[in-house]
Amino acid sequence: MKFPDFQLTDKIAIVTGASKGLGYGVALAMADAGAHVVVTSRDIERAQPVATEIQEMGRESLPLALEVCSLDSIEAMVGAALDRFGRIDILVNNAGINIPEPALEVSEEHWDRLMDINLKGLFFCSQKVGTVMVRQGQGKIINVGSQMGFVGGKLRAAYCASKGGVVQLTKVLAIEWAKHGVNVNGVAPTFLRTPFTAHMFEDATFYDEVVANIPLGRVGEVEDVLGAVVFLASPASDLITGTTMLVDGGWTAW
Numbered sequence: 001m002k003f004p005d006f007q008l009t010d011k012i013a014i015v016t017g018a019s020k021g022l023g024y025g026v027a028l029a030m031a032d033a034g035a036h037v038v039v040t041s042r043d044i045e046r047a048q049p050v051a052t053e054i055q056e057m058g059r060e061s062l063p064l065a066l067e068v069c070s071l072d073s074i075e076a077m078v079g080a081a082l083d084r085f086g087r088i089d090i091l092v093n094n095a096g097i098n099i100p101e102p103a104l105e106v107s108e109e110h111w112d113r114l115m116d117i118n119l120k121g122l123f124f125c126s127q128k129v130g131t132v133m134v135r136q137g138q139g140k141i142i143n144v145g146s147q148m149g150f151v152g153g154k155l156r157a158a159y160c161a162s163k164g165g166v167v168q169l170t171k172v173l174a175i176e177w178a179k180h181g182v183n184v185n186g187v188a189p190t191f192l193r194t195p196f197t198a199h200m201f202e203d204a205t206f207y208d209e210v211v212a213n214i215p216l217g218r219v220g221e222v223e224d225v226l227g228a229v230v231f232l233a234s235p236a237s238d239l240i241t242g243t244t245m246l247v248d249g250g251w252t253a254w
């Protein structure tokens with residue numbers, strides 16, 4: 001009997017949007033599980049301290065600038081990661097934004113910006129890293145979706161559409177790249193306490209409404225999502241592809 005292997009020993013992992021919030025937690029969790037981590041952020045100055053923290057954990061880490069809306073930036077980041085490490089084993093597509101507003105007020109500019117980051121950027125990061133993984137004959141991609149890819153949420157027309165798109169895209173890439181040994185999965189958290197939600201949770205009525213929708217009775221912390229991400233990056237999940245794992249405290253179970 002071979003028991004499940006949750007280790008990422010000496011794997012090379014790229015995390016997008018890794019300077020804060022969930023991406024920061026994912027970058028450290030990858031390192032804790034044994035990976036060397038390419039820490040990306042729009043602003044390389046913000047990636048540097050995270051990379052230093054990972055090096056202090058005894059792993060290698062490369063801070064790189066990445067604007068997910070720019071194909072040139074994605075290609076430069078992938079090229080630099082390959083120059084340094086020679087391969088890419090794991091990609092966590094974490095970068096994302098939300099612009100909560102009523103559907104009647106969504107401007108074309110807001111719609112495009114949100115889709116460009118949450119869906120188009122995620123797709124082209126997957127494509128450019130996927131090209132490397134297909135050539136290698138192995139790799140794991142984890143897309144950070146949201147419970148809002150499964151249910152509707154008021155003030156979240158573009159956000160729900162983008163995250164629903166992430167769920168579908170995850171399935172397509174999984175099907176296309178399975179024969180090349182590349183697994184593509186997602187995680188879909190409920191509301192988490194991160195810089196992304198800090199201002200939203202200042203509204204006590206909103207916070208109470210959110211918690212009332214979560215059977216487990218609390219919002220998530222970054223740490224609540226890390227187990228699912230590490231699992232989907234590890235050999236323990238080798239037969240899993242095309243799925244998006246809800247980490248939603250039961251929000252979608254009602």
Ligand SMILES: NC(=O)c1ccc[n+]([C@@H]2O[C@H](COP(=O)([O-])OP(=O)(O)OC[C@H]3O[C@@H](n4cnc5c(N)ncnc54)[C@H](O)[C@@H]3O)[C@@H](O)[C@H]2O)c1
Pocket residue numbers: 016017018019020021022023041042066067068069094095096097117144145146147188189190191192193194195196197
């Ligand atoms: N916080 C939540 O409640 C929650 C719930 C479900 C899903 N999520 C998802 O988790 C992911 C991370 O969210 P978070 O809460 O940590 O948010 P956050 O705002 O704290 O961090 C988002 C990260 O994405 C980066 N980013 C944004 N636009 C970018 C761009 N154009 N190019 C490169 N990087 C960019 C930011 O710099 C930042 O590092 C997002 O995809 C979000 O949709 C968050």
